[in-house]
Amino acid sequence: MGPAPRRPVDGAPGMSPGTDLLTAAKPPRSTLVDFLRRKARAWAPALSYRILRQAELETDSDGRLVSTGVDPQIFIQLTEREQVPRWLRIRFRVQQVSTPLNPMLYAFASGEGNRWVEYRLPSIENGVLDEIVLVPPGMNMLRLDPTNGPAVFRLTDLVLHEVGRSELLVEAWSTDRRAVLRALGYRMLRRRNRSRKFLMRAFDARRSGRGYEEWLSLFDRAGSAPFLPVRQAADAAVAKTGPLISIVMPVFNPPERFLREAIRSVLAQTHENWELVLSDDASTERSVARVMAWAAHLDPRIRVIRSETQGGISTATNLAMVAVKGDYVAFMDHDDLLPPGSLAAVAAEIAAHPQVRLIYSDEDKVDDLGNRYDPFFKPEFDPDILLGQNMLNHLCVIHRQTLVEAGPLRSTLDGSQDHDLLLRVMRRIDRSAVRHIPEILYHWRRSRKPRSFSQQQQHQVVRARMAAVREHLAATIPGAKADLAMAGYVRIIWPLPDPAPRVSIIIPTRDRVALLRPCVESILAKTAYPDFEVIIVDNASTDPETLSFLASVSADDRVRVLRHPGPFNFSEINNIAARQATGELLCFVNNDIEVTEGDWLREMASHGVRPDVGAVGAKLLYPDGHIQHAGVVVGLGGVAGHAFKSLVRNHPGYFGRLCVTHEVGAVTAACMLTKASSFWQVGGFDAENLAVAFNDVDYCLKLREAGQRIIMTPFACLIHAESASRGPDTEGPALLRFQSEIAYMKDRWADTLPADPFYSPNLSLVGHGYTLAFPPRRGVRP
Numbered sequence: 141m142g143p144a145p146r147r148p149v150d151g152a153p154g155m156s157p158g159t160d161l162l163t164a165a166k167p168p169r170s171t172l173v174d175f176l177r178r179k180a181r182a183w184a185p186a187l188s189y190r191i192l193r194q195a196e197l198e199t200d201s202d203g204r205l206v207s208t209g210v211d212p213q214i215f216i217q218l219t220e221r222e223q224v225p226r227w228l229r230i231r232f233r234v235q236q237v238s239t240p241l242n243p244m245l246y247a248f249a250s251g252e253g254n255r256w257v258e259y260r261l262p263s264i265e266n267g268v269l270d271e272i273v274l275v276p277p278g279m280n281m282l283r284l285d286p287t288n289g290p291a292v293f294r295l296t297d298l299v300l301h302e303v304g305r306s307e308l309l310v311e312a313w314s315t316d317r318r319a320v321l322r323a324l325g326y327r328m329l330r331r332r333n334r335s336r337k338f339l340m341r342a343f344d345a346r347r348s349g350r351g352y353e354e355w356l357s358l359f360d361r362a363g364s365a366p367f368l369p370v371r372q373a374a375d376a377a378v379a380k381t382g383p384l385i386s387i388v389m390p391v392f393n394p395p396e397r398f399l400r401e402a403i404r405s406v407l408a409q410t411h412e413n414w415e416l417v418l419s420d421d422a423s424t425e426r427s428v429a430r431v432m433a434w435a436a437h438l439d440p441r442i443r444v445i446r447s448e449t450q451g452g453i454s455t456a457t458n459l460a461m462v463a464v465k466g467d468y469v470a471f472m473d474h475d476d477l478l479p480p481g482s483l484a485a486v487a488a489e490i491a492a493h494p495q496v497r498l499i500y501s502d503e504d505k506v507d508d509l510g511n512r513y514d515p516f517f518k519p520e521f522d523p524d525i526l527l528g529q530n531m532l533n534h535l536c537v538i539h540r541q542t543l544v545e546a547g548p549l550r551s552t553l554d555g556s557q558d559h560d561l562l563l564r565v566m567r568r569i570d571r572s573a574v575r576h577i578p579e580i581l582y583h584w585r586r587s588r589k590p591r592s593f594s595q596q597q598q599h600q601v602v603r604a605r606m607a608a609v610r611e612h613l614a615a616t617i618p619g620a621k622a623d624l625a626m627a628g629y630v631r632i633i634w635p636l637p638d639p640a641p642r643v644s645i646i647i648p649t650r651d652r653v654a655l656l657r658p659c660v661e662s663i664l665a666k667t668a669y670p671d672f673e674v675i676i677v678d679n680a681s682t683d684p685e686t687l688s689f690l691a692s693v694s695a696d697d698r699v700r701v702l703r704h705p706g707p708f709n710f711s712e713i714n715n716i717a718a719r720q721a722t723g724e725l726l727c728f729v730n731n732d733i734e735v736t737e738g739d740w741l742r743e744m745a746s747h748g749v750r751p752d753v754g755a756v757g758a759k760l761l762y763p764d765g766h767i768q769h770a771g772v773v774v775g776l777g778g779v780a781g782h783a784f785k786s787l788v789r790n791h792p793g794y795f796g797r798l799c800v801t802h803e804v805g806a807v808t809a810a811c812m813l814t815k816a817s818s819f820w821q822v823g824g825f826d827a828e829n830l831a832v833a834f835n836d837v838d839y840c841l842k843l844r845e846a847g848q849r850i851i852m853t854p855f856a857c858l859i860h861a862e863s864a865s866r867g868p869d870t871e872g873p874a875l876l877r878f879q880s881e882i883a884y885m886k887d888r889w890a891d892t893l894p895a896d897p898f899y900s901p902n903l904s905l906v907g908h909g910y911t912l913a914f915p916p917r918r919g920v921r922p
Contacts (some may be wrong), residue, residue: 142682144851144910150668155177161619167178169729172404173333174530187218187300187301187302188218188219188220188541189216189217189218189300190216190217190219191214191215191216191298192215192216192217192488193212194212194213194214194215195212195214195215195641196212196673197212197213197214197286200292201403201522202236202294208764212285212287213281213284213285213300214283214284214285214286215283216281216282216283216284216300217250217280217281217282218279218280218282218477218740219280220280222851224277225274225276225277225280225336226274226275226302227272227273227274227275227302227303227308228272228273228274228275228282228300228301228302229270229272229299229301229302229303229307229647230270230271230273230282230284230298230299230300231268231269231270231271231298231299231300232268232269232295232296232297232298232299232532233268233283233296234264234266234267234268234269234286234294234295235266235291235293235296236266236292236294237264237266237292237293239363241263241264241286241287242259242261242263242287242382242450242906242908243263243264243269243285243286243287243294244258244259244260244261244284244285244306245258245261245271245273245282245283245284245285245865246258246275246281246282246283246285246376246423247259247261247273247275247281247282248279248281248283249278249281250278250280250789251282252605255860256279256761256764256785257275257276257279258274258766260908261425262350262667263577267338268861271343271434271461272303272308272311272343272886273343274336274339274343275700277454280859282300284298285791286629293422298592304519304537308339309324311343311475312339312342312343312620312817315342316341316342316351316651317345317584318541319338319339319341319342320338322338323335323336323337323338323339324667324679327884330591331777336850339773340546341835350812351575351912352377352512352513352514352515352912353512355912355914358914358915359916360509360580361478361481361485361578361903361916362479362480362481362482362484362485362579362581363577370898371899377663378651380492382411382445382491383413383415383466383468383487383490383491384413384414384415384465384466384467384468385413385414385415385466385467385468385469385470385483385486385487385537386415386416386417386464386465386466386467386469386470386540386870387406387414387415387417387418387470387471387472388417388419388457388460388461388464388469388470388471388472389416389419389460389472389473389474390419390420390421390453390456390457390460390472390473390474391419391420391421391428391432391456392420392421392422392423392453392456393422393423393424393425393428394428395475395587396425396427396428396430396431398474398475398585398587399427399428399431399474400431400434400463401417401475401477402472402473402474402475402476402477403418403431403435403442405477405478405479405480405514405583406442406472406478407438407439408478408480409478409480409481409482409483409484409485410480410481410483410484410485411606413464413487414441415441415442415443415459415465416435416439416441416442416443417443417444417445417463417464418432418435418436418442418443418444418445418457419453419457419460420432420444420446420447420461421447421451421452421453421456422446422448422449422451423445424509424851428444432444437470443463443859445459445460445463445508447459449712451551452550452551453549453554453557454549454554454557455549455551456551456555456633457549457557458548458549459469461548461549462542464540466540466905467539467540468486468490468499468537468538468539468540469534469537469538469540469543469824470483470486470535470537470580471534471535471536471537471538471558472534472535473534473584473761475585475587476506476534476582476583476584476585477506477582477583477585478535478581478582478583479580479581479582479583480493481579481581482501482581482582485486485501485577485579486499486501486535486565486577486581489575489577493575495572495573496539496568496573496574496575497538497569497572497573497574498536498537498542498562498574498575499533499535499536499537499538499575499576499577499579499915500518500521500531500532500533500534500535500537500574500576500577500582501518501534501535501576501578501579501580501582502515502516502517502518502577502578502580502581502582502586502900502902503515503516503533503534503535503580503581503582503583504516504580504582504583505583505584505585505586506583506584506586506667507587507732508633511756512583514586515580515866515912516795517542517578517898517900517902517903518531518578518795518900519531519569519576519802519803519897519898519899520576520897520898521576522802522803522898523566523607524632524800524801524802524803524851525797525801525802525803526562526563526566527563527612527613527622527626527630527632527798527800527801528629528630528631528632528796528799528800528801528802529629529630529796529799529800530556530558530559530562530564530605531795533558533562534557534582534584535581535582535773536562536572538565540568542565542568543561545567545568546561546564546567546692547564547875549561549571551754552604553604553607553608554600554604554863555600555601555604555605556604556605556608557558557604558606558608559584559605559608559609560604560608560611561726562607562614563744565614567615567616568610574715576591578900578901578902578916579898583602586779591678598628598773601628601745602624602628605628605630606622606757607623607631609622609630609632610622612633615633617634617635618635619635620632620633620634621633625800625855626790626792626799627792627796627799629753629796629799629800631800631855632744632801633746633802634750635746636746636749637749639670639671640669640670640671640742640745641671641723641724641745641749642671642672642673642724642725642729643669643671643672643673643723643724643725643726643741643745643813644672644673644717644718644721644723644725644726644727645663645672645673645674645675645677645721645727645729645741646675646677646714646717646718646726646727646728646729647659647660647674647675647676647677647729647730647731648677648679648710648713648714648717648730648731649676649677649678649679649681649685649686650678650679650680650681650708651681651682651683651716651730652683652686652731653685653686654914655731655732655861656676656686656731657689657730658687658734659729659730659731659733659734659735660693660699662677662734662735662736663704663729663735664696664698664699666735666736666737666738667735667736667738667740667741668739668741668742669741669742669745672698672723672741673698673699673700673721673722673723674696674698674699674700675689675700675702675717675720675721676693676694676699676700676701676702676723677702677703677704677713677714677716677717678690678701678702678703678704679704679708679713680704680705680706682881693897700720702716702717702720704716708831709827709832709833710809710825710831710832710833711824711825711826711827711830711831711832711835712825712827712831713730714809714825715824717820717826718816718824719821720821721798723814723816723817724816724817724887725745725748725749725813725814725815725816726813726814726815726819727741727744727811727812727813728809728810728811728812728813728814728836729811730809730810730811730860732861733760733810733811733858733859733860734805734858734859735858735859735862736857736858736859737778737854737856737857737858739855740758740856740857740858741782741813742755742901743758743855743856744758744783744813744856746851747801747812747853748811748814748815750817750851752847752848752849753848753849753850753851754815754818754840754843754844754846754848754849754850755812755813755818755839755840755843755850755851756807756812756813756814756849756850756851756852756856757769757771757772757804757807757808757811757812757850757852757853757854758807758811758812758853758857759798759853759854759855759856759857759858760808760810760811760851760857760858760859760860761789761857761858761859761860762786762859762861763767763859763861764859765788765789766786766787766788766789766891767784767785767786767787767788767789767791767798768782768785768860769782769785769807769808769810769811769860770782770785770793770798770802770852770854771783771802771804771806771807771852772803772807772808772836772837772840773804773805773806773896773898773905773909774806774837774841774889774892774893774896775805775893775894775895775896775899775905776896776899776905776909777905777906778807778882778893778905779834779837779882779885779888779893780805780834780837780893781908781909782808783797783804783899783909783910784797784798784909784910785908789857793854794910798854799854799855800854801851801852801853801854801855802851802852802898803849803850803852803898804850804851804852804872804898805835805840805844805850805896805898805899806836806840806841806850807838807840807850807852808836809825809835809836809839809897810836810860811856811858811860812836814839814843818843818846818848819839821846822839822842822843822845822846823842824839825838825839826838826839829881829884830881830884831877831881832877832878832881832886833881833882834885836882836894837883837885838888838889841889841892894917901913901916901917901918902916905917
C-alpha cells in the first residue's frame with residue numbers, strides 16, 4: 141500500500157535522532173575503505189529533519205515497539221524541499237526481535253499522496269540497518285515501515301543524513317566498482333542522469349540482501365562439493381542401472397577452452413549411464429577436430445559425427461538425434477556446462493515417475509571466467525507460458541520415442557528450433573507427463589562476445605518464434621492469433637464464441653461517489669464488449685450525492701442497482717449479486733477500479749471461456765502508473781501477497797513473466813472474471829469465515845482444488861486505488877476480523893500456502909517476493 145500523507149503528531153516516543161550507528165555498532169577497522177568512509181562522512185552536508193509520528197506502533201512496558209497492525213509506519217519530514225535529486229543515508233538499530241523484519245522506505249511530497257517512490261530494504265533481525273537511497277526532487281517526506289506484519293522489536297538510534305559525493309563514491313565502490321567507473325565516465329560526459337543510474341545499481345545490489353554466491357555455497361545440491369557425496373549415495377542404485385541418457389551437442393567453431401569445459405562437465409557426472417554425441421557442423425577452426433579426437437579417445441561413451449557441409453544447428457542436432465541409443469535425450473550447447481549432479485537428478489526423477497516424457501530444470505548463467513549469476517528459478521509447467529516464451533530450455537530432457545513422434549528439428553526455424561520442437565512435443569503428451577526439477581542443473585554460457593545464433597540474429601529468432609507459435613495455434617486452437625509482445629515475447633489472442641457470452645459485472649459500493657462514478661462511467665463508456673450488464677450492490681449508502689448518482693445511472697438499460705443493508709461483507713454481497721446475475725460469466729470489480737482500455741473485458745472473457753480455466757485476473761495499476769496487482773503468490777507474507785507490486789507499468793517481470801499470459805496461484809477479486817458455473821460449483825465466496833480479506837484467494841484455491849486453472853493476463857490493464865473505498869484493515873474491530881481471517885486461511889490451506897506451484901521453492905516467501913530463499917523450501921512441491 142502506497143504512503144498517504146497523514147497529520148503530523150510530534151513526540152513519537154523513543155524515536156528521536158540518535159548516535160552515529162556506523163561507528164557505534166562495531167569498532168572501526170584499519171582498512172583504506174573504512175578510513176575513506178569516515179573521512180567522507182565527516183564532509184557530508186548537514187540535513188535538517190524531524191520525526192513526526194508513528195502509526196500502528198505502540199511501546200510496551202519494556203520500551204519495545206509493538207506492531208499493532210500489518211502496516212506500522214514512522215513518518216519523517218525533511219525540513220527543506222530540494223528541487224534536485226539527493227542521496228540520503230538512513231540508519232537504525234533493531235534489537236529483541238520476535239520475528240525477522242522486512243522494512244520498507246517511501247519518499248513522497250507532502251500533500252501529494254499519489255506520487256511516491258518505494259525502497260525495499262533488506263530483512264533484518266538483530267543489528268544495524270544502514271542504507272543509502274536516492275530521493276527524487278521535490279519530495280520532503282519519508283515513511284519508514286519497519287515490518288509488514290505483527291512483530292515485537294526495539295528500534296532505536298534512528299539517524300538520517302545527506303550523503304556527499306565523496307561518501308557516495310566510497311560506499312558504491314565497496315559494492316560494485318564497475319558501476320562506479322561507468323558512473324564516473326558518464327559524469328565526465330555531463331550525463332548526470334546516466335551517472336546516477338549506475339550508482340543506483342550499486343546500492344540496489346547492496347539492498348538486495350544475501351547474494352547468489354552465498355546461496356550456492358549453502359544450497360546448490362547439484363553442483364557444490366558438500367552435496368555431491370549425498371547426491372552420489374542417494375543415486376547409487378540408479379547410477380549404473382538407471383536409464384541411459386543421451387546428450388546431443390551440435391558443435392560449430394566454439395572457443396577451444398569452452399568446448400573442452402563443456403565436455404569435461406559431462407565426464408564429471410555422478411550418474412554413469414550416459415552417452416555424449418558430438419555433431420560437428422563442418423567447423424572451420426582446427427581446434428574443434430583436435431578437441432573431438434581427444435574426447436572420443438578419452439571415453440568410449442563419447443561419439444563424434446562430422447558433416448562435410450555446414451547445415452546449421454537444426455541439421456547438426458538431427459544427425460546426433462538419429463545416432464542416439466538412450467531412452468531419454470538431453471540437449472546441450474557446445475559451450476555450456478552441466479553441474480556434476482545434473483544427470484543424477486534427472487535419473488532419480490525418471491525412477492520416481494516412470495511415465496514422465498519431458499523433464500526440465502532451473503538454470504543460471506556462467507561468464508567467461510566461470511562466475512555463475514542470474515539464476516532462473518522456474519514455475520511448474522504452464523502451457524500458457526510456453527506459448528509466449530521457451531521457458532523449458534535449459535536443461536531439457538525428452539523421451540526418445542516422443543521425439544521420434546514429434547519429428548526432427550526444422551532448419552527453417554533456426555534460432556527458435558527448440559521452441560518449435562517443444563510445441564510439437566506438447567501436442568503428443570499430456571501435461572501430467574511433464575516434470576520440473578527445481579534445481580540448477582544447467583549453466584548457460586554468456587560470453588562477452590555473442591557467439592550463438594540466437595545472440596547474433598535476434599530479429600530472425602523473433603520471426604522464427606512467431607512462425608512456430610502461429611503454426612502450433614493453427615493446429616491446436618482454431619481462431620487464436622499470435623502477436624508480438626514486449627521484449628520479443630508472444631501474446632496469444634484467444635478466440636471468443638459467436639455470439640460472445642454475456643458478462644455480469646458486479647460492483648459492491650457504499651457511498652464514496654467520487655470513486656464509484658469514474659468506475660461505472662468508464663466501464664459504460666470505454667468497454668468494447670458486445671454483451672454485458674452492470675450490477676451495482678449498494679451496501680447502505682446514505683450520502684445524497686451517491687444516492688442521486690445511483691438513481692440516474694440505473695436509467696441505463698445495462699445497469700441494475702441492488703440494495704443490501706447491513707455490515708460490509710464482501711463475500712456475501714457478491715454472492716447475492718451473483719445469484720441475480722444473468723451472465724454466463726461473472727466479473728467482480730471493486731468500486732475504485734477505472735477502465736482505461738476498451739478491450740479489457742474481451743481479453744479476460746476470452747480466457748474465461750476456456751474449458752480448463754476457472755478464474756482470470758488483470759494487471760492493475762496504482763493511479764501513478766505503478767503495478768498494484770499482477771497475480772498473487774500464495775504463501776507470500778504468510779497467506780498471500782501481490783507479485784511485482786510497485787514496479788513500473790511496463791516492467792517485464794521476473795524473466796519476462798509480465799510479458800506473457802501465465803498461470804498463478806490466485807488473483808485479486810478487485811477485478812476477477814469467472815464462469816458462473818464454476819463459481820457455484822465451489823460454493824462462491826466464503827461469507828462466514830472470510831467476510832472481507834482473502835476470500836478471493838480462498839476462491840481461487842477452491843477452483844484449483846477442483847482441477848481448474850487461474851490465469852493472469854497482463855493484456856487487460858486497469859487503474860485501482862487499492863482499499864481507497866473502505867480503508868486498510870489496521871484498526872480496532874477491522875484488525876481483529878483481519879487476524880481471524882489470516883488464522884482461518886492458515887488452518888484451511890496449511891499444506892497449500894507454502895507450495896504455490898507457480899512460485900519456485902527457491903524464492904523467498906518473506907518480504908516482497910522474487911528474492912532468494914534462505915533456506916529453500918526443500919521437499920515442498922505441488
